Amino acid sequence: MRLRIFLLLLFSVLIVLGAPLIGMHILGWEAIFKPFGSEPASVILWQIRIPRVLVAFVGGAGLALGGGAFQAMFRNPLATPYTLGVAGGAALGVAFVTRMGLLMVPLGPWLVPCAAFLGSLLAVGVVWGVARLRPDFSTSVLLLAGVAMTFFFSSLILFLQSTANLRDSFRIIRWLMGGLGEARWEALAVMIPAVVVGAFVVGRRVRDLDLLMVGPEIAAGRGVDVLKTRAAIFLGTSLVVSAVVSVCGTIGFVGMMAPHICRLVVGSHHRVLLPVSMVFGGTFLVACDTVARTVLAPVELPVGVITAFLGGPFFLWLLIRQRGIFQH
C-alpha cells in the first residue's frame, strides 16, 4: 500500500513537472530560471503553461474530491456532482452571467464563480428537496432526479446560448465543452481557496463517509449525524465543483473515474482515499490537458473531449462490473 502511494506520488510529480515543458514550442531550459523574463519562452512557460498545469491539477483534484465524497455518500460509483446535477447548476450560473454580458463589467470575473456557486446550490436544493420528500433517500431516485436536473439545466443553458450574440454564444459553447485555454494565474485565486475550504469541510467527515458507505442506518447507530454530514458534504462539494466549473467548464468523468480507480488500488478508507484521489485526479487532468493541447497542435482540443473519450467506455465498464465494492 505504501509503495503504491509512493509510486503514485512519484508519477504525479513527474507529470506535473514535465507537463509545462511539453507543447507546440520546445522551450529551452533557461526559461525556467526567468519567471519574469519578457522573452517569448519565459512568457509561454510562466504566464501560460505553468498556470494552466496548476489549474488543471487543482481542478482535477477538486473534481476527484467531490466525486469520491458523493460516491461514498450515495453508495454508488455513478453518483458524482456531475450526475447529480451540481455541475449542471454551476454551468447554468456561468452561462447566465455570460449571456447577460456581465463578463465585461467591473468585478465581472468574480461574478462567474459566485453565479456558479448559486447555480450549484439550486441543484443541491432540488436534490435535497426530493430526498426529503422521499425519506428513504433511495439512491436510484436521487440519481434519476440528478439526471433530470442535468437535462433541465442543459436545456436552459442551450436556450441562453441560442439567444446570445455570436461572441457570447461561442464563448458558452467553447466553455461548456470544458477547456483550460483561458487558465491564468488569476483563476487559481478562485480555485485554490475553494478547493482548500471544500477539502477541509469534507476532510472533517472522512470517518462519516466510511460509515455511510457501509450503510446510513449503521452510520447513524454509530453516532453519525447523517443529515448534518450530508449537508456538509453537499455544501463543501458544491463550493469546490462550482469553482472548478467556473474556470474550466464542465469537464466530465474525472470526478467519477479518479476516485473509483483509486478505490480499487488503496481501498475505501476515505482518510487515505480522498487525498490519493485528489492527487490522481489532478495528475490525470494535467495529462489529459497536455494531450488536448498538443495532439492536434496548433489546434487545441477541449480537454473535456479527452476525458469524455476515456470516460464513456469507463462508465460502461463500471455499469457491467458495478456489483463489487459498493455491493449491498
Next chain:
Amino acid sequence: MSETVFRVEGLGVRLNGANLLDDIAFELGKGQFMTIVGPNGAGKTTLLRVLDGLIRPTGGVVLLEGRGLETFDRRKLAQIVSFVPQGGFGGSDFTVRAFVEMGRYPYLGPWEPHGPQDIEAVEQAMTITEVKHLENRLLGTLSGGERQRTLIAGALAQGGRVLLLDEPTSFLDYRHQVQILDLLDHLNRDLRMTLIVVTHDLNATVGSSDSVLALKDGCVAYAGEPEGLLDTARLAAIYENEFELIPRGRGITPLVLPARDGSGLRR
C-alpha cells in the same frame, strides 16, 4: 428491578396520518433480556429505531437511564446504546477489522488515530463474537453467519451497555442460529449487557429472555413473562394463525408450532 435502563410511556409514532406505534409502555431493568415479537408490520423495527434515537417519536416519553432520550447527543447515545440493524450492509471492500474499528466512531475525532483503549475494545469485540480469525477478510466475502457476527462485533466495539438487535437470526441456518443465540446469552449473562431483540423465533424467545413485548398493529398485545405468551388463544390473536403447544415433559416449556391449513398440522 434494580436500575432502570429504558422507561417508555405512552410512546407513539405517527407518519402520514398512520399510527406506526401507539401508546407503547414498558420498563426494562439493567442486565435484562427483552424480546419483541409480533407479526410483520407490527412496528417492531420502528420501536427499535426509536430506542436508538433514529426516529423521533411523535408522542410519549422515552427515558434512557432516567434521562430523556432526545436530550442525548448522537455520539453520547452511541456510547451507551448499539443497534444491530437487519439485513445487508455495503462497503464490501472494507476488512472485518476495519468495519469493527468503525465502532469506535463516537470516541474519535476525524483524524485521530486509535488509542490503546480503542484497540482493546476492537480486539475484545472480535474475540467475543469469534471473528478474530476473519479480521483481514473483506466484508464482501463473508458468509451469512460470519456477516451477522461481524455486524454484532461492530456494535460491541461501540462499548455500550445496551444492545438492540433486529432479527439477528433470520436468514441463518440452524447451526448459525444457535451460534448467535449462544452469543446473545453470553453477552447477557456473563457480560451483564441489556438486550432488546426483535425476533420471529418464539421458542428461542421463551428459552432465553426475561420478558416479552408482543406488538400488533403498533400496539402492545402482550407484555410480561415469556411463559405467559404460551397460550394458544393469545398467540392466535397476535399472529392471526392457530398454534399448537407441543409438550416436552415436566418442567420444560412446551414447543410452539404454527398450525397449517387452519385446523391443525399437516400429517
